[in-house]
Every structure is written in structure tokens, then in C-alpha cells.
Amino acid sequence: MKIRLVPSAVSPGGGGRGTFLSSYVIDDEVAIDAGGLGLLGDLKDQYRIHDIFLSHSHMDHIASLPIFLETVFQSSDRCVTLHAGAATLKSLREDVFNDRVWPDFIGMSEKGFPFVKVDVLEPGRMVEVAGLRMTPIAVDHVVPTLGFLVEAPGAAVAIPSDTGPTDNFWKAASTAPNLKAVFLETSFPNAMHELAVVSKHLTPSMFAAEARKLDRAVPFVAVHIKPRFYDTVVAELRILPVIDLHVGQPGLTYEF
Numbered sequence: 001m002k003i004r005l006v007p008s009a010v011s012p013g014g015g016g017r018g019t020f021l022s023s024y025v026i027d028d029e030v031a032i033d034a035g036g037l038g039l040l041g042d043l044k045d046q047y048r049i050h051d052i053f054l055s056h057s058h059m060d061h062i063a064s065l066p067i068f069l070e071t072v073f074q075s076s077d078r079c080v081t082l083h084a085g086a087a088t089l090k091s092l093r094e095d096v097f098n099d100r101v102w103p104d105f106i107g108m109s110e111k112g113f114p115f116v117k118v119d120v121l122e123p124g125r126m127v128e129v130a131g132l133r134m135t136p137i138a139v140d141h142v143v144p145t146l147g148f149l150v151e152a153p154g155a156a157v158a159i160p161s162d163t164g165p166t167d168n169f170w171k172a173a174s175t176a177p178n179l180k181a182v183f184l185e186t187s188f189p190n191a192m193h194e195l196a197v198v199s200k201h202l203t204p205s206m207f208a209a210e211a212r213k214l215d216r217a218v219p220f221v222a223v224h225i226k227p228r229f230y231d232t233v234v235a236e237l238r239i240l241p242v243i244d245l246h247v248g249q250p251g252l253t254y255e256f
């Protein structure tokens with residue numbers, strides 16, 4: 001399984017210090033979130049993606065979705081399928097594809113212009129696509145949010161997305177026999193613990209507490225590090241007692 005951390009900075013050297021936006025491309029064809037997806041400069045990279053799983057409605061996870069859907073429209077005979085929870089889809093319809101912020105691609109798709117198909121995700125119900133088993137799991141963020149357990153033959157990866165402390169996700173991840181890695185968020189430095197609690201994100205010390213909830217030791221990749229706090233967060237991550245901790249590198253493709 002290949003997981004590409006989609007970069008979101010366009011200036012040279014700007015891609016390696018945290019990310020402004022969040023998205024992952026799995027095996028070139030499936031995406032989790034669409035923060036920077038529509039900004040991938042090589043159009044062929046965009047054309048190959050046919051299924052997008054959204055974790056939640058926050059802008060850093062959907063920012064370039066409208067651009068992506070417009071770019072890939074009719075690039076193949078396959079229409080993109082958008083998989084998201086009911087609350088996320090409601091927000092997309094009302095707040096983005098509302099004919100003010102962007103044309104109503106969802107409504108237009110029902111009237112002969114197939115920009116996007118919609119699939120409503122339910123926590124715990126696995127969806128099989130492109131040889132991947134995608135299981136959405138509810139996490140604890142300020143809007144309804146789904147993390148994902150991604151399973152391919154012989155390898156599984158856990159991507160909880162934005163979350164505060166949660167037990168649910170770790171219970172589900174602990175059932176995956178071939179879990180190879182977890183991509184876990186660390187938004188704020190330890191000094192901003194109160195803001196992390198209010199906004200339902202994690203600091204490095206909260207990250208370590210979450211990692212301990214998994215029933216075994218696997219590599220943890222720290223992601224969703226706010227660029228403004230990058231140096232402090234990375235320094236705090238480096239001294240954590242978490243074995244096999246890596247700082248996510250935007251643009252890098254991880255193979256499991």
C-alpha cells in the first residue's frame with residue numbers, strides 16, 4: 001500500500017514544514033480528504049483519483065475539493081465518488097456547493113452533469129474500493145468526524161484525522177491484524193494544551209497518551225502540524241517516549 005502525503009505549500013522548501021491543508025492519496029487512486037488534492041500540479045495525478053473519503057467539513061480538509069471536481073470532470077468515463085458522513089455532506093451542500101461559493105455540483109450531477117456521486121458513510125460500515133477496505137470510525141472533534149482504517153491485503157494503516165483524545169478509534173485499530181502505521185495529528189505545542197482541548201486536537205504529550213492506547217507498537221507518523229508551531233512541536237515530539245515516531249514529510253510517499 002502506498003500513502004502519499006499531499007503537500008500544500010507552493011514555494012520551494014515550503015513543503016517540508018507542516019501542512020496548511022490535509023490530504024492523502026492511497027495507491028494513486030483513492031484519497032482521504034481534499035485539502036490540497038486539487039492543487040496537485042500534475043493533472044494526471046488528479047485524473048487517476050476516483051474515490052474521495054472525507055473525514056469532516058473543516059476547510060483544511062475540503063479546501064480544494066471544488067477545484068478538483070471541476071478539473072477532473074469528464075477526464076475519464078468514471079465519475080468521482082465522494083464518501084462522507086451525513087453531517088459533512090450536509091455542510092458541503094449548504095456551505096460550499098450552494099451556487100454562491102461554488103456551483104451546485106452535487107445537484108447538477110443528478111441533472112445530467114456527472115461531476116460527483118455521493119455515498120453516505122456510516123461509522124463501522126466498511127466500504128470496499130480499488131482493492132482497499134475503508135472502515136470509517138467516529139472520532140472526537142468539534143464537528144462530526146470520521147477517522148479511517150485502511151486495509152489492503154497484507155497491510156493496514158490507521159488515519160484518525162482531526163481528533164482530541166478518543167478510545168473508540170484505538171479499539172477499532174487494535175483489531176487490524178496487519179497494522180503497519182498510524183498517521184496521527186499533532187496540531188499544537190504542549191504550551192497550548194487548553195486550546196487543543198477546546199478545539200479537540202492533540203499536542204505532543206496528548207499524542208503520546210493516544211499512542212499508548214493502541215494494543216501494540218507500530219510506527220506513528222505525526223501529521224497536521226501547524227506550520228506556525230512546527231519547530232516547537234517537532235522538538236517536543238522528538239523527546240516523547242514513543243518508539244518509532246516519525247514526523248510526516250509532505251510530498252513523501254510511504255510504502256507498507
Ligand SMILES: [Zn+2]
Pocket residue numbers: 056058141162
Ligand atoms: Zn478539523
Ligand SMILES: [Zn+2]
Pocket residue numbers: 022058060061162224
Ligand atoms: Zn484539520
